Amino acid sequence: MGNFRRVPVGIVGASSYGGVQLVRLLMDHPEIELVYLGGESSIGKPFTSLYPHLAHAVKLPIEEVDPEVIARRCEVVFLSQANGLACQIVPILLEKGCKVLDLSADYRFRDLTTYTTWYGQERSDRTTAAAAVYGLPELYRDRISEAQLVGCPGCYPTASLLALSPLLKQGLIVPETAIVDAKSGASGGGREAKSYLLLAEADNSLAPYSVVRHRSTPEIEQICSDLAGHEVTVQFTPHLVPIVRGTLATVYATLRDPGLVGDDLTTIYTAFYRNSPWVKVCESGIYPQTKWATGSNLCYLGVAVDPRTGRVIVMSAIDNLIKGQAGQAIQCLNIMMGWDETLGLPKLGFYP
Numbered sequence: 001m002g003n004f005r006r007v008p009v010g011i012v013g014a015s016s017y018g019g020v021q022l023v024r025l026l027m028d029h030p031e032i033e034l035v036y037l038g039g040e041s042s043i044g045k046p047f048t049s050l051y052p053h054l055a056h057a058v059k060l061p062i063e064e065v066d067p068e069v070i071a072r073r074c075e076v077v078f079l080s081q082a083n084g085l086a087c088q089i090v091p092i093l094l095e096k097g098c099k100v101l102d103l104s105a106d107y108r109f110r111d112l113t114t115y116t117t118w119y120g121q122e123r124s125d126r127t128t129a130a131a132a133v134y135g136l137p138e139l140y141r142d143r144i145s146e147a148q149l150v151g152c153p154g155c156y157p158t159a160s161l162l163a164l165s166p167l168l169k170q171g172l173i174v175p176e177t178a179i180v181d182a183k184s185g186a187s188g189g190g191r192e193a194k195s196y197l198l199l200a201e202a203d204n205s206l207a208p209y210s211v212v213r214h215r216s217t218p219e220i221e222q223i224c225s226d227l228a229g230h231e232v233t234v235q236f237t238p239h240l241v242p243i244v245r246g247t248l249a250t251v252y253a254t255l256r257d258p259g260l261v262g263d264d265l266t267t268i269y270t271a272f273y274r275n276s277p278w279v280k281v282c283e284s285g286i287y288p289q290t291k292w293a294t295g296s297n298l299c300y301l302g303v304a305v306d307p308r309t310g311r312v313i314v315m316s317a318i319d320n321l322i323k324g325q326a327g328q329a330i331q332c333l334n335i336m337m338g339w340d341e342t343l344g345l346p347k348l349g350f351y352p
């Protein structure tokens with residue numbers, strides 16, 4: 001008992017929605033101690049000057065981001081910053097022996113040409129990117145367990161890929177027919193000021209955006225191509241809905257075997273996710289809503305088949321800030337450290 005030591009953990013980008021979500025969840029994690037919070041625009045201020053509701057629980061200030069100093073104090077570092085920043089410090093953190101979980105898009109792509117095409121930034125850290133593991137535990141649990149660097153998925157790819165994986169991995173659909181129609185709450189856009197997220201813009205409306213050019217598209221396609229065994233294109237359209245948290249992806253695809261019915265698919269999904277504690281497959285005829293998942297690390301999946309069209313329809317609901325971001329990163333850390341995958345993560349949503 002006297003030898004028990006918590007693992008020292010730091011968060012870069014602590015001011016972000018991802019950062020505060022990590023703080024909130026890690027405060028209750030039995031194996032870790034939060035020792036460092038880093039940022040850019042609030043250096044020297046108490047973290048709780050940004051989030052006063054946590055003043056009774058978090059005493060750390062926001063500190064400068066110096067990877068040498070962070071590595072001396074932390075064994076594990078979460079990065080939750082705008083895209084294009086992680087790659088400036090990750091090579092140093094890795095060289096100093098830290099385990100790193102990046103919530104941005106910097107380490108999600110094996111092929112940095114794709115990253116540069118969609119994110120517009122040239123990169124020189126090809127070797128580091130090639131060593132990163134994509135942080136979707138339901139598909140890559142074994143690789144994550146041995147990784148030093150995990151590139152955590154975005155919220156749309158998380159919801160979409162959990163819906164599509166059983167179909168692609170078992171060759172049940174024509175991959176090129178996959179369509180993802182997705183909706184997200186405003187917190188998906190982060191805490192930084194953006195005019196499309198103003199109440200007057202987003203309230204009372206349901207708005208498609210980034211049509212045929214959303215950055216989640218190549219991320220979804222990369223993993224779908226892996227699962228299908230050849231290059232796959234996916235039609236992806238996101239929508240902003242006037243809620244704060246939650247992502248719902250509704251996926252459509254043509255079945256290879258038109259004789260399959262909803263019950264068959266539900267059985268297949270239940271078997272596929274039988275060892276995945278954070279994925280809950282609904283009974284046949286039950287379809288998930290975002291509020292079931294909000295506040296938890298769960299992904300709820302509902303599956304149907306339309307015999308008239310021969311299409312399968314899969315509905316996938318997550319909390320974008322938890323299973324779609326901070327919670328999934330902690331799930332990955334649990335796996336990297338050999339801890340129970342569910343440690344420190346919320347098992348039930350806020351509803352009702």
Ligand SMILES: NC(=O)C1=CN([C@@H]2O[C@H](COP(=O)(O)OP(=O)(O)OC[C@H]3O[C@@H](n4cnc5c(N)ncnc54)[C@H](OP(=O)(O)O)[C@@H]3O)[C@@H](O)[C@H]2O)C=CC1
Nearest residue numbers: 013015016017018039040041081082104188190191192325
């Ligand atoms: N929101 C979501 O649902 C999801 C977000 N993600 C990804 O996670 C990451 C964080 O997202 P989110 O929580 O929404 O972010 P926020 O918009 O809430 O916060 C952005 C963060 O980036 C930092 N930052 C911005 N510009 C700079 C800069 N020039 N130099 C240093 N730091 C900078 C800010 O630091 P400071 O305030 O100290 O200046 C802040 O901590 C992003 O990469 C996002 O794509 C992934 C999945 C879901």
Ligand SMILES: CC(=O)N[C@@H](CCC(=O)OP(=O)(O)O)C(=O)O
Nearest residue numbers: 154155156184185186188189240
């Ligand atoms: C409403 C809104 O703006 N949503 C964000 C969701 C992004 C996200 O969750 O993460 P990544 O960008 O890291 O993939 C968007 O569409 O960009």
